[in-house]
Amino acid sequence: MKLMRTPKKVDIDITNRCNLRCRYCYHFESAGDADGDGDLPAEEWLRFFGELNRCAVTEVTLAGGEPFLRGDLREIIRGVVENRMRFAILTNGTLITDEMAAFLASTKRCNYVQVSIDGSVPESHDAMRGRGSFARALQGLQALRRNGVRAAVRVTIHRKNVHDLEGIARFLLEDIGLGSFGTNSAGAMGLCRKNAEMVQLTVEDRILAMETLLRLSKQYNGRIQAMAGPLAEARTWLDMEDARLEGRPPMPDRGALTGCGCYRSSLSVRADGVITPCTMLSQIELGRINRDDLATLWREHGLLNALRERGHIPLSRFPFCEGCDYVPYCTGNCPGLSYTLAGEVNHPSPDACLRKFLAEGGRLPDRALLC
């Protein structure tokens, strides 16, 4: 596959600080939780944005930590704008004021601000994010909407809200009136791994979440979306099961470690300025901003190019996949989760294994629930 000359998008942790300590945060206690000597000064980021401009990068995602904790966030965003880029922000929403939302709108460059809302009532949201965070996140969300900033809501599904999915859909789509929202589940990284017993979905929870989300997605005409987590898994796994039952030929780009190719179009930067392939692979240090030439690193770094070759490694090579009928239809999924769970990037992710899910008592939803 041909490689872009430069990355199209860069994900940046502009701070390592956060006003919350969500029990399933993938950032804290991961390699991305890079202490350093506090936040890098805005000047460092502005200088880096100049390089992104020269590299024709078109979008940055500002994350953290909590980006709105930075007192100089406006200066940083102005730097994004002056360097011909658009931006998105990932936030817990609790610090967004009307003034800040108006500023974001005034830039005309904000693709979206993603706010995490995990419940229809404070109990299910605050259980993992801390008391009072639900009300403050909603205030932030409404400030964005009042000021015409596109707000994308992400619902992270965990043990305390998996029974509230109908309420969440009704609350977000009907009461608040969002056009859509996205879902995910707490992945086994960072604090989530430490708090797995309290947070991560059991097999029974996953069955419930898949069935409920498929039904709700149909009921709300596809307004519930997912790139990962139970809803995405339900769709992918049903497709794989159909393929297996019908004896279909291998699917294109399956049967090898093809899961996620983000490092073909984007890079990430930790809060300490270290460049990594992805926020989920923040232990792989490729270089440092304002020291290493980004375009050269992008094209020539050995670790990055090795990741890009990962798609040529057949799943049949792994004892983990031995005898599995789903191999011709499987991608091995997220290399970040593979590293966390299996200890190596070049391995299929055990968390996303359909055979393992079924062996542990899992059950696929009724395919009539598909949209």
Place this chain on the structure above:
Amino acid sequence: MDVKKPIANPLIVLREEFDDWAILFDPDTGNAFGLNPTGVFIWKLLDGRHNPDDIVNRLREEADNVPEDAGEHARRFIASLEQQGLVGYEIEQGPGAGTGVRG
């Protein structure tokens, strides 16, 4: 002879991808426009110093088998860029007033 010398809107990002193809990205709208290698060649000469005839002459110097009607194609291409706000022209604004760009 067309004397207008188009200038690429400096806000527009030229993202050269692979095999000399590229996209023009307008960060204000988020819109992207695909360019083939000839389009990329023309875009790089939209510097306010070349009119369409100059550009086609340069193209004939650099490439083989340039069609007879390349000039007409180039004018239409530049006009379409202008319509989308990707290109403007430097204009005289009167004595002492300096110059401006309209698009």
